[in-house]
Amino acid sequence: MKKKLLVLYGGVSTEHEISRVSASFVAENLDGERYEIHKMGITKSGAWYLYEGAADKIKDGTWENDTESLIPAVLSPCALHHGIMALDKSRKKYDIIRIDCAFPVLHGKNGEDGTVQGLLTLAGIPFVGCSTYSSAVCMDKVAAKILCEREGIKTSPFIFARNKEDFDYTAFALKAEEAFGYPVFVKPANAGSSVGITKAKDRDRLIAGILKAFEYDTKILIEKAMKGKEIEVAVIGNTAPFASLCGEIDPQAEFYDYDTKYVTDTARFYIPAGISETASKKVRRSAETIFASLDCSGLARVDFFVDGEEVVFNEINTIPGFTAISMYPKLMKCEGRDHSRLLDELISLAEAGK
Numbered sequence: 001m002k003k004k005l006l007v008l009y010g011g012v013s014t015e016h017e018i019s020r021v022s023a024s025f026v027a028e029n030l031d032g033e034r035y036e037i038h039k040m041g042i043t044k045s046g047a048w049y050l051y052e053g054a055a056d057k058i059k060d061g062t063w064e065n066d067t068e069s070l071i072p073a074v075l076s077p078c079a080l081h082h083g084i085m086a087l088d089k090s091r092k093k094y095d096i097i098r099i100d101c102a103f104p105v106l107h108g109k110n111g112e113d114g115t116v117q118g119l120l121t122l123a124g125i126p127f128v129g130c131s132t133y134s135s136a137v138c139m140d141k142v143a144a145k146i147l148c149e150r151e152g153i154k155t156s157p158f159i160f161a162r163n164k165e166d167f168d169y170t171a172f173a174l175k176a177e178e179a180f181g182y183p184v185f186v187k188p189a190n191a192g193s194s195v196g197i198t199k200a201k202d203r204d205r206l207i208a209g210i211l212k213a214f215e216y217d218t219k220i221l222i223e224k225a226m227k228g229k230e231i232e233v234a235v236i237g238n239t240a241p242f243a244s245l246c247g248e249i250d251p252q253a254e255f256y257d258y259d260t261k262y263v264t265d266t267a268r269f270y271i272p273a274g275i276s277e278t279a280s281k282k283v284r285r286s287a288e289t290i291f292a293s294l295d296c297s298g299l300a301r302v303d304f305f306v307d308g309e310e311v312v313f314n315e316i317n318t319i320p321g322f323t324a325i326s327m328y329p330k331l332m333k334c335e336g337r338d339h340s341r342l343l344d345e346l347i348s349l350a351e352a353g354k
Helices: 016-029 055-060 115-123 132-139 141-150 169-180 203-213 258-262 277-293 327-334 339-352
Strands: 003-010 035-042 048-051 070-075 083-087 094-098 101-104 158-162 184-188 198-200 219-224 229-237 247-250 268-270 298-307 310-317
Touching (some): 003 083, 115 132, 141 277, 141 310, 169 203, 229 339, 247 327, 277 298, 298 339
Parallel strands (some): 003 035
Antiparallel strands (some): 035 048, 083 094, 184 198, 229 247, 247 268, 298 310
16 A cells, blocks of 8 residues: 655745755655655645645646645644645535655745644654754754754854844944954854855945844854865764765855855756865764754755865755755765655655654
8 A cells, every 4th residue: 555645845935946846856756656645835825735736837836826736735733633634626624634654845944943843743744854853953053053062063153143122233243253354154043045144255244144134034143254165965864874975065156055056057066075085084974973963863964164174064954955956865866875765765764753
């Protein structure tokens, strides 16, 4: 009997569009002989629908206009339902569709931050990826850095602030200047895909970056710009995590921002990364330590800066991109896990428990 798998995508997030692309990739690479696939999309306005149409319409966003394939539905928090409440064809009552496992492909806020993970936990549905707690901690760049520092992991130096009524932008900028000089990076504490990030080389740009970051979150951080190569590793597992070989990103731009990732297609990727064997081993060990320290499960992508033999933790992503250009599936494919096998393994880890 096929397992009933729910693929969740979209969401009320600045990363809505990337989520659609990732979800389309996941749906197209799942083994249809093993899974009965249910695709559930969340619009930017927060409406939930089961979608019975083609995965390519999820990718380009036209799924929302495919009204004949849309069924109003919700993920029920009731553990007895263990699944979805969907309107039947008469639109007069709800049918219950039991789900064996869920695969959230919801990048950013309202999906990667523990919100949906909490709902799935209440529903009693096993799900791919980190727990509610781990998702929330990893999404918060400040919390993740503080916890990793306690484990002896070197992170890029930073300061952070919350947007209170008496917040003094100039004073915060001066504090960053005195601590780090220039350039620095300004980031929302809870955002992904480089949304809301500014590289500042002077005070005017720094203050503008602070204002921009606060548009995306009430907590922001300023980091010292680190020298070195941008290195990423893919981690998979539960209690015994495995870190892949290292991949290197050359953004071919000022930094690896949203446009460089998803619009201009100028970045270059190298697998394996052009770093020493010693540095590579250190990155992989650090990634596994970080994964365990933050109570991760299932999967994560961990990002570092490497300068010679120096390894510095940048950030962790618990729902990394699953697009044709995404590093996570690329790295795992180099480790012998093709896309279908990788998805099967992630689902098995979810069913094994956190």
